[in-house]
Amino acid sequence: MKVFKFGGASVRNAQAVRNMASIVERYKNEELLIVLSAMGKTTNALESIWQDRLAEKNIAEKLEDLRTYHFGILHELIPDTQHPAATELAQWFEQLNNYLQKVDSNANRYYDALISFGELVSSHIVAHYLNHIGCPTQWLDAREVIATDNTAREGKIDWEKTHERCNQLIKPNIKNKRIITQGFIGKSEDGYTTTLGREGSDFTAAIVASCLQAESVSIWKDVPGILNCDPKLFADAVKFEELSYQEAAEMTYYGASVIHPKTIKPLANKNIPLWVKSFEAPEERGTLIHDCIMGQLPPCIIIKPNQCLITFKVTDFTFINEENLSLIFHSLDALNIKINVMQNTAISFSICVDNQDYKIKALINRLQDHFKILYNEDLTLATVKNYSPEVIKRISEGKKIYLEQRSRSNFQAVMA
Numbered sequence: 092m093k094v095f096k097f098g099g100a101s102v103r104n105a106q107a108v109r110n111m112a113s114i115v116e117r118y119k120n121e122e123l124l125i126v127l128s129a130m131g132k133t134t135n136a137l138e139s140i141w142q143d144r145l146a147e148k149n150i151a152e153k154l155e156d157l158r159t160y161h162f163g164i165l166h167e168l169i170p171d172t173q174h175p176a177a178t179e180l181a182q183w184f185e186q187l188n189n190y191l192q193k194v195d196s197n198a199n200r201y202y203d204a205l206i207s208f209g210e211l212v213s214s215h216i217v218a219h220y221l222n223h224i225g226c227p228t229q230w231l232d233a234r235e236v237i238a239t240d241n242t243a244r245e246g247k248i249d250w251e252k253t254h255e256r257c258n259q260l261i262k263p264n265i266k267n268k269r270i271i272t273q274g275f276i277g278k279s280e281d282g283y284t285t286t287l288g289r290e291g292s293d294f295t296a297a298i299v300a301s302c303l304q305a306e307s308v309s310i311w312k313d314v315p316g317i318l319n320c321d322p323k324l325f326a327d328a329v330k331f332e333e334l335s336y337q338e339a340a341e342m343t344y345y346g347a348s349v350i351h352p353k354t355i356k357p358l359a360n361k362n363i364p365l366w367v368k369s370f371e372a373p374e375e376r377g378t379l380i381h382d383c384i385m386g387q388l389p390p391c392i393i394i395k396p397n398q399c400l401i402t403f404k405v406t407d408f409t410f411i412n413e414e415n416l417s418l419i420f421h422s423l424d425a426l427n428i429k430i431n432v433m434q435n436t437a438i439s440f441s442i443c444v445d446n447q448d449y450k451i452k453a454l455i456n457r458l459q460d461h462f463k464i465l466y467n468e469d470l471t472l473a474t475v476k477n478y479s480p481e482v483i484k485r486i487s488e489g490k491k492i493y494l495e496q497r498s499r500s501n502f503q504a505v506m507a
């Protein structure tokens with residue numbers, strides 16, 4: 092069995108869905124599990140609706156735009172307005188509307204319930220389209236398979252339950268039909284919809300592949316594979332033919348957004364190869380991530396935007412010591428905040444983290460009685476693996492550097 096993951100860009104309009112379906116058709120003799128993301132920028136749109144709803148703003152226009160966008164794609168793919176796909180899509184939007192009538196007192200759980208609609212609706216449209224063109228496909232609700240704990244917005248996988256459900260619900264049914272399911276979403280022990288963290292559909296593909304010991308995973312992207320930097324930012328980016336699990340995991344850790352950071356580990360543990368391929372040129376090879384020995388790699392630039400630099404200063408002339416650090420780390424752990432870079436001086440400790448507003452507010456709340464806290468937003472973290480002086484000059488030129496550090500092979504700078 093192969094697992095294919097298609098992201099938002101690969102189903103952003105009707106033409107893209109046709110192209111995605113043509114890739115699926117090329118593999119019609121394979122057992123295929125398709126993991127699909129929300130269409131285009133739907134998740135951002137839903138996040139914005141969620142924020143407006145909490146702020147009690149009018150959401151009618153944004154909701155109508157989302158509805159028009161999805162119905163537009165469906166009608167282009169299946170023009171018959173009486174087709175069950177249209178009736179069911181209307182029902183999905185009615186359900187979304189019902190959710191929006193009430194607000195859960197737990198804003199983050201409410202987030203999960205709303206945001207999951209993007210994946211549910213996109214997989215619904217694509218499943219109907221594949222069946223419509225004679226490519227028998229079964230729709231599967233990922234929430235019946237992906238079991239998580241109760242953590243909202245970042246559900247942690249219950250591997251044992253998920254393994255059991257994959258074997259019950261996917262394995263026996265994939266023989267004669269492709270199965271299409273949603274990335275990014277799951278269900279908690281308490282029966283609530285959960286999400287796995289933004290851009291988590293790649294992780295879903297790795298989870299199911301690991302549980303079912305798939306032959307391979309292919310992630311279909313708008314780039315030819317993994318390059319030594321984002322080709323949208325650096326025109327001279329060079330594609331890797333292959334990467335070791337270790338190298339790929341490090342790149343994603345530093346913020347290479349081409350693959351979600353949690354994707355590599357489950358695949359590496361089961362030695363399942365991961366292909367990153369272009370949906371625009373499916374016949375081309377892409378990048379193969381597998382167990383291999385790498386030679387010297389060229390400098391690899393990773394740009395991570397939307398960073399926040401937080402500095403904790405001790406105010407009582409004690410120094411930054413183990414006790415202070417333990418207080419800070421305890422709070423970071425409790426709030427599930429990942430440090431991207433850290434540095435200390437005698438009286439201050441600085442961390443660079445993703446700018447997740449709700450977590451940063453909670454962190455400051457917890458620690459403001461112990462430290463003087465300063466922070467800067469809208470920063471970028473630039474990392475260069477295997478750096479050279481030329482590359483450092485290229486990325487730092489004209490920038491204001493807030494924090495910088497380097498090891499033998501890695502350079503990192505927080506800049507604006």
Ligand SMILES: Nc1ncnc2c1ncn2[C@@H]1O[C@H](COP(=O)(O)OP(=O)(O)O)[C@@H](O)[C@H]1O
Nearest residue numbers: 098099100314316317318320321323347348349
């Ligand atoms: N090192 C890299 N190699 C290739 N693409 C990269 C790299 N770093 C960042 N990217 C970006 O990742 C994008 C693909 O990821 P993403 O937009 O999340 O796809 P999707 O939402 O379709 O899954 C590319 O368009 C590219 O701009």
Ligand SMILES: N[C@@H](CC(=O)OP(=O)(O)O)C(=O)O
Nearest residue numbers: 098099128134289290291292
């Ligand atoms: N739709 C979700 C999950 C995801 O992984 O999407 P994509 O595959 O388009 O990055 C998000 O945008 O966060």
